[in-house]
Amino acid sequence: MRILKKDEIVQVIEGLDPSYLLMQIEKAMVAIALNQVNMPPIGHLGFDSPPGDVHIKYGHITGDASYVIKIGSGFPQNSTLGLSNSNGLMLAFKAKTGELEAALLDEGYLTDQRTAIAGAVVAKHMAPGQVEGIGIIGTGIQARLQLEWLKTVTNCRRAYVYGRSSEKVDAFIQDMSGEFTITVCQTPAMVAARANLIVTTTPSNSPLLMASDIRPGTHITAMGSDTPGKQELDENILAAASIVACDSIEQCLAHGETCHAVNRGVLSEGQLTTVGAVIDDGIQRKDEDITIADLTGIATQDIKITLSVIEALNQSV
Amino acid sequence: MRILKKDEIVQVIEGLDPSYLLMQIEKAMVAIALNQVNMPPIGHLGFDSPPGDVHIKYGHITGDASYVIKIGSGFPQNSTLGLSNSNGLMLAFKAKTGELEAALLDEGYLTDQRTAIAGAVVAKHMAPGQVEGIGIIGTGIQARLQLEWLKTVTNCRRAYVYGRSSEKVDAFIQDMSGEFTITVCQTPAMVAARANLIVTTTPSNSPLLMASDIRPGTHITAMGSDTPGKQELDENILAAASIVACDSIEQCLAHGETCHAVNRGVLSEGQLTTVGAVIDDGIQRKDEDITIADLTGIATQDIKITLSVIEALNQSV
Known part of the structure; x- marks a missing residue:
């Protein structure tokens, strides 16, 4: 049984070929689309004083030798103590015996990585053929990582x-x-006026981008809305989109951008697809199409990035 | 952050005063009765080939400095590989920041202990004044541990x-x-004919003890039925009991002995109480009373035994 700390995990991830990690996260998305996954509902434990939220994402992808349980947390007042607001660890167990195989004490690093890689996977399959500019709404860790990972799938270097x-x-x-x-840019609208591949990475509770801001031919990846109440996109953007691809339709209906649009009645469940289906089937993007990827973060991504680390360690022995 | 292996954890538990551990598990039960607990539904992940069940029990007791997440598993074919069928680990996190405080890689040892201690707590508060004989149905690890822990609460040494x-x-x-x-004894009925404090510790799927077997004045602690489908007691025993105390009414209605009796209509939810309420309020046991404790295993017990280990380690530094 292995126990790895964050710095060791960072070293393993940085030593891996980015295209390998992209492929693993593609597999994570496709597993959802093909229903090749045993992924129970996310567990939640909430705290009031100070406020905090613990979530447990876990599951098993058909054929994998291991299942993974992730325990993540967000305690927004941690920063006042000089601590990171988010935290997390990954546990991998053998799927045939339940034995603990590895504990990756990554402090949320792997979640940050898999979320950014998912953004790159989406861009690879959904972005306009010619990316004129990359728009980033938000300036946090994820804003940086999304831009960093987009380098692996587009040649555009204007942000x-x-x-x-x-x-x-x-x-x-x-x-x-x-x-x-x-x-x-002084406003989100100014970003949308210049970029045709936009990533929203904020914890906003009200729309930052309005339907009138979005030019035809734009793809937007929204990854900020990961819990109920959050919203980055005006629901009319989703209504205007030719494709709305969810990482998990179930989760996006519960707390993604999708839920706002469906609840307002401007989008129906029948219009949704999954990112996995887009990867598996491909899309025919027309020049004028607006496309959306709604990312809430799924257990299969945690599984695949965790098993990538373990696999790399096993091969290096 | 501490990481402890099983042998270290065994040493800590064996170094603790049994009466301290009994008190901690009493607190765990009372916290349920007083609703001083944030205990989300148990998470489950099932496997078919080979069969296996993973469960995640977690929560926080009001006032505790830490919350605990337990990951337990049962893979019934492990024994054919020379491995334990059950496994588990406990993770303790600081309730104000979400930081991982300790990982106790106890392989299920702490679950076995807290389950047995819960049996002793029940006997302390519900057993007849004069225990003439202790009946044990089952011969596994838990049968041994239950008997072992009953020594701390009764002088009876006839089993x-x-x-x-x-x-x-x-x-x-x-x-x-x-x-x-x-x-x-050649039959469960012969145990019931001789013992007035009975513990059932089997994975049976059909009743082992029938109502006609049970003498007036008997207390039964049923702890085998921890998942749907299991049953050790004829539901008419619960119907005949003056007290049916559940560790968690919700869990016992879902998969304890209680659920069979309630589903058959011989017991109503209104007749149920909790072990915590029995501890907190006491009971007036009449000589002829039959009493039942239905134990399914609750997260608060995992929390309290985990925090007992951590507390002991902190004090020994």
């Missing part, structure tokens, strides 16, 4: 960023402008 | 045991006859 805090925008530019030409 | 396999019965007698005078 347009919007953030509420000018301090954080400055830090973002400092960190990311080595390989990207970054333009700061 | 009557029933098991299907004469080989396992012999092994049981060899292991347990140091401090007990053990009589082998």
Whole structure:
């Protein structure tokens, strides 16, 4: 049985070929579409004082030698103590015996990575043929990682960023402008006016992008809305889209962008597809099409990135 | 952050005063009765080939500095590989920050202990004033541990045991006859004819004890029925009982002995109480009363035994 700390896990992930990780996360998405997964409902444990949320995502993909249980948490006041607001660990067990195989004490690193890789997978399969500019709404860790991973699937190096805090925008530019030409935008609408591949990465509770902001031919990946109440996109954007692809239809109906649009009656469940189906079947994107990927984060991604780490360790022995 | 293996955990538990552990498990039961607990539904992940069941029990007791997540598993074919059929680990996290505090890789040892301690707690509060004989139905690990822990709450050292396999019965007698005078019974009914404190510890799917077997003045603790479909007691025994105390009414209605009796209509939900309420309020037991404790195993017990280990380690530093 292996126990790995964050720095060891970072080293393993950084040593892996990005295209291998993209493929693993593709498999994670396709497993959902093909129903080749045993993925029980997410467990939740909430705290009030201080506020905190613990979630347990777990499951098994048909054919995998292991099942994985992820325990993640968000305690928004941690930063006042000099601690990370989010935390997490991954546990892998042998699917034939239940034996603990590895505990990856990644502190949320693997979740951050698999979320960003999922964004790149979506862009690979759904982005316009010619990416004119990448729009990033938000300036946090995930905003950085999404942009970082998009390098593996597009040659575009023009980025347009919007953030509420000018301090954080400055830090973002400092960190990311080595390989990207970054333009700061004063509003989300200004991002949408310039970029045709947009990623929203905020914890917003109300729409940041309105339907009138979005140009024909734009793809948007929304990954901020991961719990009930959050919303980054005006539901009319989803109504106008030719494709709305969910990482998990069930989860997106419960707490993604999709749920707002369906609840308002501007989108029906029958119009939804999965990212996995898009990967598996391909899409015929027309020049004017607006497409959306609604990402809530799924256990199969946690499973595949965890097993990628373990596999790499087993091969290096 | 601490990581402890089974042998270290065994050492800590064996170094603790049994009366301290009894008190902790009493608190675990009372927390349920007083609704001082945040205990989400148990998570389940099932496997078919080979058959296996993973369960995640977790929660937080009001006022505790930590929350605990237990991952347990049962893979019934493990024994053919020379492995234990059951396995498990406990994770404790700080309730104010979500930081991982300790991982106790106990392989199910703490679950076995807290289950047996719960049996002793029940006997302390519900057994007849004069225990004439202890009846044990079953000859597994839990049969041994229940008897072992009953020593802490009764002076009776006469035990009557029933098991299907004469080989396992012999092994049981060899292991347990140091401090007990053990009589082998050919049927469960013969155990009930001699013992007035009975513990059932089998994975049976059909009743082993019938209502006509049970003498007035008997207490029965049923702890084998922990998943749907299992049953050790004829439902008419519960109907005849003056008290039916559940560790968790919700869980017992879902998969304890209680669910069979309620489903058959011989017992109503209104007649149920909790073990915690019995501990908190006490009971007036009449000589002729038949009483039942239905134990399905609850997260608060996992929490309290885990925190007892951590507390002991913190104090020993």
